Amino acid sequence: MSAAHDDHHHGPAKGLSRWLFTTNHKDIGTLYLWFSFAMFLLGGSFAMVIRAELFQPGLQLVEPNFFNQMTTMHGLIMVFGAVMPAFVGLANWMIPMMIGAPDMALPRMNNWSFWILPFAFAMLSSTLLMDAGAPNFGWTFYAPLSTTYAPETVTFFIFAVHIMGASSIMGAINIIATVLNMRAPGMTLMKMPLFVWTWLITAYLLIAVMPVLAGVVTMMLFDIHFGTSFFNAAGGGDPVLFQHVFWFFGHPEVYIMILPAFGVISAIIPTFARKRLFGYDSMVYATASIAFLSFIVWAHHMFTVGMPIAGELFFMYATMLIAVPTGVKVFNWVATMFRGSMTFETPMLFAIAFVVLFTMGGFTGLMLAITPADFQYHDTYFVVAHFHYVLVPGAVFSIMAATYYWLPKWTGHMYDERLGKLHFWLSFIGVNILFFPQHFLGLAGMPRRIPDYALQFADFNWISSIGGFLFGASQLILLVVVIKCIKGGKKATAQVWDGAKGLEWTVASPAPYHTFTTPPNPDLIEAP
Amino acid sequence: MASAGSHETYYVPEQTRLPFFASIGLVLMVFGLGNALNDIKSAESASLSTWISLFGFGLLSFIIFQWFSTVIRENHAGLNSDQLKRSYVWGMSWFIFSEVMFFAAFFGALFYVRNFVVPWLGGEGDKGITGEMLWPNFTAVWPVIENPNPALFHDPEEALNVHEWSLAFFAKFLPFWNTVILLTSSVTVHFAHTALKANKRKQLVQWLSVTVALGVLFLCLQVLEYTEAYEHYGLTLNSGIYGSTFFLLTGFHGFHVTLGTFILAVMLLRSMKGHFKPDDHFGFEAASWYWHFVDVVWVGLFIFVYLM
Amino acid sequence: MLPKAKLWLALTVAALTMLSTNLQAAWDLNMPQGVTQISRDTYDLHMQILWWCVAIGVVVFSVMIWSIVNHRKSKGAVPATFHESTKVEIVWTIIPFIILILMAVPATRVLTHAYDASESDLDIQITGYQWRWEYRYLRQNADEDEVSFFSNLSTSRDEINNTMPKQENYLLDVDNPLVIPINKKVRFLVTSNDVIHAWWVPDFAVKKDAIPGFINETWTIVEEPGVYRGQCAELCGIDHGFMPIVVHALPQDEYDAWYAGRQEQARAARAQANNVVTRDQAMATGEAIYNRTCVACHQAGGVGLAPAFPALAGSSVVNGDLTANIELVLHGVPGTAMASYARMLSPVELSGIVTYIRNSFGNSTGDLVQPADVNALLEAQ
């Protein structure tokens, strides 16, 4: 299939300009992935500061104010800087190859979507160096702590959110246009790999909610600088209005971080089980249902704000419903493994860990959805444990699984399987030591976002911190694996994994700079 | 390959410097603006920041201009396949959808405030105890003319929305005329489109000019309305939630009209230069969609901000 | 690889052992059952749903692990070819749905109960401040003396900064606990003076956000006398971790005695308001107040915390016009973290604190403020 590499197609440009000015989906994908990894290290370092301060009761390392800045920046950078760009990077690399398209639909805009991000995050991070200090009001930035009582750097935070929102919207538009318009002949919607489907739906979520986020920070901007009173009762506004608008964005946002992960897992499990994905159609419908439901559950983050009871009940029921389509997905994955012929290379290990640990995070999510019980859980470490289970061994593990899975396709070399497995096991053990005890902390009553705690929380905190250091340090192995793999290693075949199916495995490894400049043979396109 | 011969190649542009510098422009613009706002708030001089911001804005505008010229040039050079044009269609439609959601946030805020917050503050409904205990002097009426705490947010003197349902009133009611103007402009831009499709260039230019003129007229009336609000009605950004919702909704709408008028003006210039073909004029079409969208938002505004 | 693996294994085992010793040492693994009907109902609900999840998890993961063990290529497993079945899809859509209904029914019941704040015996307004709570007992009739007070963290800064051993109830002690009678329906009207806080006592299963400008209602009936502790549960700025809640639940007669004593104190404070204090008295009161109330922001030694919190040492306000200084402390600086202390402190305390800051940290105005001076300014409004 390397015939796709025709003469009249140019390879990459030389030097720095290749990366600054590229319109190639693979280059842009690479940029996104490296950027995301850098942000993961940065956000992770902030988490290490948090865990180090919480290692013991008492204030040891940092001032409470700086601690709050760490919490806030950790959340913001992990969510907007690490996880979301990682998935966009994967989308850039894989979607055109999976649907047999020559590139993304709008390649120049693609470059713009990316290059906004480093600047936006540079601006956001630079607030750490300013006199007033970085944002310290949590990644959920509730008014009026983030308006009337905020450090003046909140203005930069607001603009950073604006421009990264613009980046996300452009990225999402690009993906929609690519998926709807660039599929090779014969690639019908119901033949698309699930990763493409989940991303298509994610892109809709992004387009629907990023503007709402822009709207809410705009209201903040006006409250802060132009004297409006959206979030101030003295002028007829309401701080809770902020929360409604924020969570209308915020809840779909968490599914933005998990739906592409579902797509990745749905690609990996069939490959290593050597068996077709069970229930393809129901996977598509389940994803769509989750996306739909995600718009009507936002106030489950606000059960304690004193909503009228009808609201509490509605949001509780709607939230609980999400367990049904998510369950369908979990059952389908298990059914795919059932009576397969499995091998356990690193991507599969991460995928299996994903299924187990994400499901555990989902269960605690369901517990949080039970309104009266949430009165006890809310704003404690139980919530922290919940969302880290769905985000770290959930979203982040899926990104790692995807990296190992497609790395041979990207670099043309096999990665070091032994190091990969070591990375997996250390991560798996580390992540559980890190986050499992936090369930107990939360139930025992430890509030989140505190730099110091009562003595009865001491034991679980140091255990959690140890797990954190272990997990954090293990991530350096990933860096080593990736660099080694780029530099060399066993040559990868086009198919790489003997159970791999789909168009991306029909092109050579490493994938040529331009693929599918002529569409693939429709006969190659099978139902996934 | 079987299909290779019949395949129309997709135009994947070569390397481009535009987006990278556009990002620089964008970030300088907001960074400068952020600094300037903070300086103004702490009563310092903001001159340098303002210049940075303006420079960023200039750079961004320049690049966007370049960008569109490139796209137009490529289209004239016949590089664009039908498939690429469809990509533009999808792109523009979903961009407009994202704009709809941006306004939805403000409309949502308006509904929430009117239906829940103001009654609660006024002592009605589920959380009426709020009003009874904390704001005993506040009564729930919309528009809010007397704020819960007039010391912090000064009271507007009068509401701008419809006071009486009579012909005489509407005849002097600016927003009503603005509605008429915008709705008319939607029709005229449609006429321009029809003319273009029928390759009647002169009518195209005429109808488009009328549309642009109507857009400008709308903006002038809007400026008039704002001056009235500030000077005669005491309705400002600072006058509580009524002013807040009023100015953000109409303000962002006005901003979009400005943009839309500008885009249509560019389309007008292009029409006069002979751009667009009856079967190939997506730039024009996109502009007109945008204009219709701005129009629909106004209808929503007129109903929920002025009438109800 | 092998020795390394062993090392990790050893570490894991060590961690697990510590974990299990901890299990035996303290029973704080699970949600407290608490001392109210609602808290026990909530606990039951929590356990019920937890067990449902465990059960589902066991089923799902068993199938998965069984497949992993048996259907591996190395064991010669040959992949089956089935890949869909509408029937099982329907089954595993319906069953979770039914389970959810089983969960929703008791949840709805408990919630409806928890939301019914009507017919209370006693109403207390709770106001969150950065970073303390104010409790105001709503009077039955207007000519009663009002009981209201602030409740501050009483753990010393030295314990927090590790220069002193930490006491039991570290970070969970306050100077003035909330006192309520047992077996009475106490209604809490929760609000805030600045940012959002949340008033939470786990043993009551009561958690309600304190939202500036709004009132949230909640309630409790405590069944056993005792001391119950909680913490602020909404990020509210720097000292969010340092605004605990302590509630003393007393039998009715003890409560009544306490309440009468408080009313007496209120009368006494009013009487004192025009007392004349000596310089030493004023400085002592002031120092106590400073260390309790102001130190979080203006820091020990009055050095402040640049750039958010100005130093009082050498401050132009503190060394400038006396009346302006008193007024600043009385009214705060609107729109900043500097709150109004007119209600938070009594005239005696206010006169003390102003005297103190004007004669400490190297400031030496020599002023002595009398409660009457403060009162005059208070009444001038």
Ligand code: HEA
């Ligand atoms: C990837 C991100 C992600 C994902 C996927 C989820 C998934 C879910 N979340 Fe989570 N959540 C977060 C990220 C995420 N969450 C974050 C970041 C926060 C905190 C934000 C902040 O405050 O900072 C949060 C907070 C949060 C809260 C608010 C808690 C509080 O602050 O008090 C709630 C409450 O309802 C909730 C519920 C749920 C539910 C019901 C799901 C469901 O989607 C889970 C569904 C999955 C399953 C249930 C498991 C699989 C299903 C089966 C095996 C079928 C059978 C099961 C049953 C019938 C039980 N989440």
Ligand code: HEA
């Ligand atoms: C995708 C999102 C994501 C991810 C991946 C993580 C990853 C981690 N998070 Fe998370 N976290 C959030 C999203 C995420 N978090 C959010 C949204 C919040 C809420 C914020 C708020 O309240 O506003 C939060 C809050 C939060 C808290 C609660 C803070 C508080 O309430 O005060 C804690 C505390 O333990 C924590 C810990 C960690 C740790 C240890 C990791 C680890 O997994 C990180 C591991 C990674 C690294 C460590 C980097 C790589 C390694 C190096 C750089 C080498 C150097 C390493 C060493 C020195 C050991 N996080």
Ligand code: CUA
């Ligand atoms: Cu008060 Cu947190």
Ligand SMILES: [Cu+2]
């Ligand atoms: Cu949610």
